[in-house]
Amino acid sequence: MLLTGATGFIGTALIPVLLAKGFEVHAVARKAFSPPPGNIITHSVDLMDLAARRALVKSVAPPYCLHLAWNAIPGRYLTTRENLLWTAATLGLYHDFVTCGGRRFLGVGSCAEYDWSYDGLLKEADTPYRPSTLYGSAKEASHRLLQESALLDGVSFAWAHLFFTYGPGESPGRLVSDIARGCLNGEVVPTSLGTQIRDYMYVKDVANALTCLLDGQVEGTVNVASGIARPVSEVILAVSEAAGRPDLVELGGRESPVEEPQSLVADVNRLRNEVGYEPSYTLIEGVCETVNWWRSQIRND
């Protein structure tokens, strides 16, 4: 199978799971990298470069593709026009994959594709797609075009909507990473009041769920999320307590981003009943592993 974005936050967590599942992994990233041991071949390829991408797909001729690569730089990814290029790379990758005999393509989208004014759990078949950011629109356009093409091409296609993923290796500038680092470094961390309700999932659960989805036959869109509605303040508290410094958190010391919806929580019936996946980490377990990872990073600095 072909894995793009292999060195990213989710890609890093995915590789051991894919290997354990018995996949031969062709892992792609822009820059050269050292893979973990196992049945894995790395490729250093810029997926935006049509000739290089096509040569890669032709040489590997993977039956499966899990496509993660995208721009997700905190603070920029919602509005940068670079995501037009990632949309282009996604469409091109799918095209080349099918042309080279690929059988099942799993793309990774976002809860940002849904209509955020929808009242209730966000559900694949029911909630309208009405993105309110360029990022959401780019993901939604990719997902729709690939889904329609896959129907014509006779290719198995699935698309995961990720919600809020946290864990080791997350970029700084995100909620969990910033609180973990701040508390471990002994710095005051101003946060929003944390009254928004969000659906958080530990990155290892995300990796397990994506592998399960890839390895199965479920087609179409699937929420890859916990289904648990949590006030963000609960996550803030859990992280700061795992870091041993809840006193450093200044709840309400920072304004909530404007135009953010009050609640973003997934209906996970498809993931649970059709894909057959249940998360195995509690919030406390996930947060403790994450904080321990940050601790090891800070020690290594």
Place this chain on the structure above:
Amino acid sequence: MLLTGATGFIGTALIPVLLAKGFEVHAVARKAFSPPPGNIITHSVDLMDLAARRALVKSVAPPYCLHLAWNAIPGRYLTTRENLLWTAATLGLYHDFVTCGGRRFLGVGSCAEYDWSYDGLLKEADTPYRPSTLYGSAKEASHRLLQESALLDGVSFAWAHLFFTYGPGESPGRLVSDIARGCLNGEVVPTSLGTQIRDYMYVKDVANALTCLLDGQVEGTVNVASGIARPVSEVILAVSEAAGRPDLVELGGRESPVEEPQSLVADVNRLRNEVGYEPSYTLIEGVCETVNWWRSQIRND
């Protein structure tokens, strides 16, 4: 200004109009070609090739771009996954254009972006976008992403919905081209009953309208069409009469494509009142020029 698809059906008609309007035209096509005389520079570039495309846009740094290039091969264009690559090239071209200081981008879409089950004239602001073909979806996704990005980028953006364009240089395999050629060659031409209602516009009117739109300041989507609801049989008759052989047309000798809507006609209030364009060719004038062109082609064979 940068013109893509310069050697295509509409591109060929556009070049003299753009030159007459005073534009310096950088005309792009995949293969090398000889331009008409005037203030025109040709570029032979594959727009799907990121490096080549970027080098072109960087060297020209055009303030205006009119992007026509796409796959429109009769019988294939509605379903081919090659249009995923044209979507990719369109997003990439816009990205490079803006990055190099471009100021106004005019893209060319289709009536296939609209919901064909809509009752009434198809209108930019009112008719939902609900394409029923991959081609329509690809055009609509391109238009929506570019429109959203342009808003963030502070770039002037317009998107033309073309309806049914005919004229010299149209590909064989289309209604007007097939009847003109068939009648001039003395062959029987089976057609549908022609009871469907369509909006036909002569290619020189399309070229004039696009130039007018590019040269103005109207933003967003604009139907570039006649606004005239004609039974297709009227077009069939006009072409066969201009070719002098209405007897060769076998109305009803061919089934209508399934799933085609009964009526596809544009509301042209934006084109007329905001862009300020009125078509200047009657159907008979356009058809006569077209048939004469086919006559010259057949003679030259």
